Amino acid sequence: MQTLTAKQQYNFNKLQKRIRRGVGKAIEDFNMIEDGDKVMVCLSGGKDSYTMLDILLCLQKRAPINFDIIAVNLDQKQPGFPEHVLPEYLTELGVNFKIVNEDTYSIVKEKVPEGKTTCALCSRLRRGILYRTAEELEVTKIALGHHRDDILETLFLNMFYGGKLKGMPPKLISDNKQHIVIRPLAYCREKDIETYSNIKEFPIIPCNLCGSQDNLQRQVIKEMLQSWDKQYPGRLETMFNAVQNVTLSHLADPSLYNFTGLVSNQMNEFNGEGDIAFDSEPLVPTPIDESLYGDDNQPEASEHIPVQIVNLS
Template sequence: MNSAVETEDKKLKTRLNKLQKRLRREVGQAIETFNMIEDGDKVMVCLSGGKDSYAMLDILMNLQKSAPIQFELVAVNLDQKQPGFPEHILPDYLQSLGVPFHIVERDTYSVVKALVPEGKTTCGLCSRLRRGTLYGFAEEIGANKIALGHHRDDILETFFLNMFYGGKLKAMPPKLVSDDGKNMVIRPLAYAREKDISAYAELRGFPIIPCNLCGSQENLQRQVIKEMLQAWDKTHPGRIETMFRSLCNVVPSHLADAELFDFKGLQLGYAHGIHPGMQGFEKNGMNPISITQPAERIDILAL
């Protein structure tokens, strides 16, 4: 009996080590690719009490020990005063880790309940209020980066939500600056799979706090997309990975947004119709995209 227990414990430890190495590698790749964390950064790690944010903090603390740069981590949880919220869980857990942390108390629950009609999902307004509060608090504590726990599946779900319901090719970027230019948001789990995070959270025994304390209905549109992706993952292994890679390999000239790419300026006689110095455009008044690859004149008669 003891031998069987030891064997099982060994298997669990081996699985945990493999998952940790994989997540550590993926987080490290995301940080390097998008230059998410730099020397001297103060990173505010947003904790909701869910598996994703716990895993994010765990992996970032692990990387912090061996990183070639120095950066500070500060864990922050927003207590939105939802009925039944176990206020002791996060402080107790964070104290046991020895990581600096803050619990920010804001009664956004009452605001949401007052503004959202009964039976409607509260997630949209709740997230906007939460985001605004966290942005402001990051400035208060001098954090120049805000780390959110969105993973690869979240990014893909958002992409399909925007395409199916919003008519836009838009997802969650791994790194962005807020509209007012004051906050930089990073998503270190951008390359990580949700099923790996779920398994890691279970093996690590994180004290998960459920997100249904407010009684809100789940976002039905996102749930439909999630189920669609999960079904594809089962019937077509590897499809999720391929779809995510497509978000990292965008070809504006082969889409149809005339504000993103200067289709009107295409000219015969040049590779892909792009003459030297030609510029495309970004939407919403942002800086133009310079075409950096030199365009060679084509001898049309020789084609």
């Protein structure tokens, strides 16, 4: 970790508190971790997964319940991959870990034409291997390092390129119904994680297979959101609020809302505000959760929310 001045240390403590608070609230809101869980923390070697592991280890020490952590890294045999970095780091931390060796790099390079993005195939291969590893290790939860910005990027990717209103949920069950996947950083901002990672000086391992590709659709969306964040501070927070405040009656999916059953002059099960929803000008946004994005001097989640497992004060 960097050597900090008194002022820098003060600011770092506030940053750490904000990230812990976000993780604690996400775990509480979605019941991500329960007593007796064995959590497989997927460690890629990037800033997000390092931060997730760091915060979960802190939580593990302070939580009033017991749960185990095992860090898992998938070595995809990319050329130049520094195989020693993660084992040395995790051994120094005293963390239980497993390195899974699978040459997915060769498969992706063979199957994907030169110049095409490799993300889709790489993700499918990686997901299958991680699920298989979770079965072997008999874990109860699989923790991924996706954060708030990843969730928003996925939402816009699906809208712009897939024609779907679908994001990245903080908690889900796998397609085969055998695994619970959690995203403890769901409430955390990428810029906070990046600052935290830089100060902690995590041994970052770059992804030479996909992270360096130009013109990825996700990169285009990321740049758009970052531009909005600079030009309109608070916009990303408001957009994330929207993901958590859905009014099905004011969208247009008849499979989710019974539009055909609406009858005038009768009582209907109506989840919405009728046509008065469009009368307000300007729109009044849902208040931003100040405990996640506002005053860093606020108490942490365990001090003002009936948190089941988090005590980070």
